[in-house]
């Protein structure tokens with residue numbers, strides 16, 4: 375069977391698939407999918423519309439931008455030097471909202487994972503995603519009755 379795309383066309387398609395502008399949450403989704411996880415995306419029925427919902431694991435994943443979600447002690451979360459008060463209020467209300475939504479999800483019985491954008495840089499990406507998969511699949515050891 376011959377290739378339906380010319381070589382040139384194919385390389386254009388491939389370059390789009392592995393595009394440099396891949397959003398962090400897409401990166402996480404692709405990794406999970408490649409490892410056999412099936413999930414829903416931005417489920418509006420849940421607090422905070424989690425980026426990724428894994429019903430089978432009763433888990434949700436948020437992929438957070440460091441600046442907007444106020445990643446503590448992170449260079450990427452440094453506030454602009456002007457309008458400091460405005461930004462401080464803005465970011466801290468985002469942080470409060472995140473906390474509240476995560477608490478609601480936990481009360482509903484979900485495990486909540488947060489992945490920070492800075493943990494997805496090319497150096498740390500593989501470790502971050504491996505850890506995530508490990509933590510997702512770790513046996514539930516909360517209730518001894520499960521044994």
Ligand SMILES: [Zn+2]
Pocket residue numbers: 440445448449450451490491492493
């Ligand atoms: Zn960060």
